[in-house]
Amino acid sequence: MRQRTISDFFWRDPEISDLSQEDKATLLYFLTSPSSNIIGCYQVVWMIAAAEMGWTKDQLLVVAKRLKVRGLLDFNEAGWVWVKIWWKHNSPAVALNINSKLVAHAKKQCAVIPFEWLADFGKGLERVGVNTLAIGYPYPIDAPCHASSDAPSKNTQTPVHQCLDAPSDAPYHAPSDGAYHGSGGNRYLVSCNNTTTTASSVSEADQAKPVVVNDLIFPPGITPDQHDAIRSMLSSSGVAHIHWQAILDELHGAQIHGQKIAAPISNPAGYVRGITRRAADGSFNPERGVAVANQREMRKNLERQDALRVASQPKFQTAEAQLEHLPENLRGSLSRILANKTREDAG
Numbered sequence: 649m650r651q652r653t654i655s656d657f658f659w660r661d662p663e664i665s666d667l668s669q670e671d672k673a674t675l676l677y678f679l680t681s682p683s684s685n686i687i688g689c690y691q692v693v694w695m696i697a698a699a700e701m702g703w704t705k706d707q708l709l710v711v712a713k714r715l716k717v718r719g720l721l722d723f724n725e726a727g728w729v730w731v732k733i734w735w736k737h738n739s740p741a742v743a744l745n746i747n748s749k750l751v752a753h754a755k756k757q758c759a760v761i762p763f764e765w766l767a768d769f770g771k772g773l774e775r776v777g778v779n780t781l782a783i784g785y786p787y788p789i790d791a792p793c794h795a796s797s798d799a800p801s802k803n804t805q806t807p808v809h810q811c812l813d814a815p816s817d818a819p820y821h822a823p824s825d826g827a828y829h830g831s832g833g834n835r836y837l838v839s840c841n842n843t844t845t846t847a848s849s850v851s852e853a854d855q856a857k858p859v860v861v862n863d864l865i866f867p868p869g870i871t872p873d874q875h876d877a878i879r880s881m882l883s884s885s886g887v888a889h890i891h892w893q894a895i896l897d898e899l900h901g902a903q904i905h906g907q908k909i910a911a912p913i914s915n916p917a918g919y920v921r922g923i924t925r926r927a928a929d930g931s932f933n934p935e936r937g938v939a940v941a942n943q944r945e946m947r948k949n950l951e952r953q954d955a956l957r958v959a960s961q962p963k964f965q966t967a968e969a970q971l972e973h974l975p976e977n978l979r980g981s982l983s984r985i986l987a988n989k990t991r992e993d994a995g
Contacts, residue, residue: 652680654737662721663733674711675720677701678731682911682975684742686754688734689761689769691727699978728762730769742781751752751783759786763904766939786942864893865944867900868914877917885924894934894941895923901936 654676658664664672677700677939678684683692698708712729715721722730743754761769770780866875882892899919913919926932972983 649972650736652684654679658737661733661736663718667718670711671714671718674701674708675715675731675733678721679734679737680730684731685757686738686750687739687761688764690729690755692729694727696978699981700975722880727764728765728785730761730765732772735772735776740773740778744773744778746779746782755784756950758783759943760950761786763940763943766905766943767908786939786946807833825994854940864896866896867916869903875918878920881920881924882915885928887924887927891932895920895927895932897937897940898923898934899937900940901938904940905936938949 658676663674667675677697679688681690681692681697682700683697684690694708698705701708705940712721714725716723720732722732743746743750745751757771762912766786770785773780775784866878866880870878882889882895887895897918899913902919903913903916923932
């Protein structure tokens with residue numbers, strides 16, 4: 649088992665001192681939970697967490713909601729928990745120092761933080777002295793965000809089409825190495841050299857050919873009608889289809905930003921129309937979509953690593969063997985549940 653160090657200042661912290669005993673105990677639990685990780689943002693199974701506290705799931709959630717209102721904790725329905733006072737009791741200089749042995753694990757944990765928390769979590773790291781750019785944090789902390797929620801912004805950075813060397817039939821891939829620097833659009837692309845391929849360089853004959861791209865990833869919440877309208881718009885825009893995913897990612901990033909400022913995008917197809925016009929004239933520079941692409945690629949990398957790890961584990965591990973890794977009190981409860989289910993199955 650790991651050891652966690654909690655400062656005695658916990659009991660005199662103005663943010664905590666006036667909490668109820670239940671609230672303090674729950675906050676201590678999330679600071680020391682067996683499910684916790686290096687960065688204080690991790691996923692729990694609510695039923696197990698509640699059992700470790702001696703409560704029901706509903707009782708734990710009632711207290712967690714109170715801590716969320718106080719800004720000490722955040723959580724979502726998927727069981728993700730963000731302990732916002734984590735760095736008061738854990739050293740960012742140790743966990744996220746580029747020379748630390750722990751930083752590789754911390755990077756993987758940062759890569760799977762729920763997308764809606766990435767910006768605020770990254771700013772919190774900056775406030776405690778972590779250089780998010782140096783550790784390759786998956787959100788462009790210093791990226792310009794001047795666009796309104798309903799209209800893409802224009803800027804004078806290097807256009808996306810000036811950094812392509814992939815053939816026109818190559819699939820879109822977000823890069824998995826390096827950090828996004830918050831300027832220019834190169835982080836969207838596989839590589840960059842002296843070869844220039846512009847959207848306008850596609851011949852009329854090539855534009856007339858039907859292009860079928862089946863693996864496009866649309867933002868959540870897009871209706872079937874909007875889906876068809878956007879696909880039709882992309883097909884007729886004259887923009888090479890290797891840029892289509894970058895355009896959809898920009899829409900997704902803009903939707904997330906719009907939700908944060910309570911100004912949702914009411915016309916996704918209209919937003920895409922504006923981006924495709926800029927992409928066609930060479931002035932489109934990805935901004936908010938960069939984080940979407942990076943996050944997706946990092947998740948894929950982690951899924952591949954998990955699949956390899958599972959494949960390398962013995963296939964014969966039984967449920968009883970898995971129980972051995974749980975605390976004794978939970979092991980006993982789950983053993984009884986398994987035994988009852990076995991008797992029921994036996995008839």
